Amino acid sequence: MQFKLLAVGAVSVLALTSAAQAQDMAALEAAAxxxxxxxxxxxxxxWCGYGDVIAGFKAKYPEITVNELNPDAGSGDELEAIRANKDNKGPQAPDVIDVGFAFGPQAKSEGLIQPYKVSTWDTIPDDAKDAEGFWYGDYYGVMSFGVNTDLVENVPADWSDLLKPEYANSVALTGDPRSSNQAILAIMGSGMAKGAEPGKDSAAKGLEFFAELNKAGNFVPVTAKSATIAQGATPIVMAWDYNLLAWRDALNGNPPMEVVVPSSGVLAGVYVQAISAYAPHPNAAKLWMEYLYSDEGQLGWLKGYCHPIRFNDLSANGKVPQELLDKMPPAAAYERAVFPTIEQQDANKAAVTEGWDKVVGAAVTE
Structure with missing residues (x-):
């Protein structure tokens, strides 16, 4: 990725100003x-303030019922849900997906998604979207550590710290590294911290790191969530900063939780939106995308600690409230962030999903 976190650039906004565009939007709303x-x-x-984002969509379009499937599914599960429901127009068939960056091209190549360009298309960075409109970036954050400071006296500052004996039975991922994008990219970050370039090398070094972590008895093969942090089952969790910050707020000091951006291997991750090629409600899906990429939808994600993909455009036009920025970690914490390319993520993903069982051999369970 070429765009920089918190950078501000002058980008024109494609607004619904003409009568024709307004008419098209009215027709889309009616069809949805x-x-x-x-x-x-x-x-x-x-996750990323989605509770309030969904509530905002419902409030704006009360005629549309939002059916929410499997909230804790991973990106791979989302694609499988489309494959499994190609001929199903019932409630188990997803209309839209939100998946890791590397899963967008995969879904396109399999014919699982359909193109649609939202009204604010021109304000989405070119390197964060498919030129034909099959998928487009929605938000991003950086891989960080969430630490239960009731149980962890010395907060780890970097990936290498996690190997210390004092962190026995403490370190966990948020999903199965064979299918969860967040877990796959945590492995990339750990590999980058060992000096590897993003891609196949980062996967090899990352798997090596997790094998060490597992052999040392520090790795907890449980899918970490805010509840497992609160219960003390996963005192240290590797996850996106926005998830950890939201969990910290929800826990409200019980237990106290610190969120740390590591000193090295600072990995920025972009997620993408797409519409299922077999969507039972294609117009509602398009309207959902219009809402997500509107100023209101984008700021909804920022409230959830995610940097929306249109952040630069919103900033350039003075549309980002300072109080939202004040709740984010300092900008300096993100200055070393690396945005891997699609090709690098694909190479990392393939190597991680194929090598986890052989190299690490720890089955991550719910």
């Missing part, structure tokens, strides 16, 4: 309301 339903998948309410 006639369908009456939108089926989402893998959208936990504490």
């Amino acid at each position: 309301k006639a369908e009456g339903q939108l089926t989402t998948i893998a959208l936990p309410h504490d």
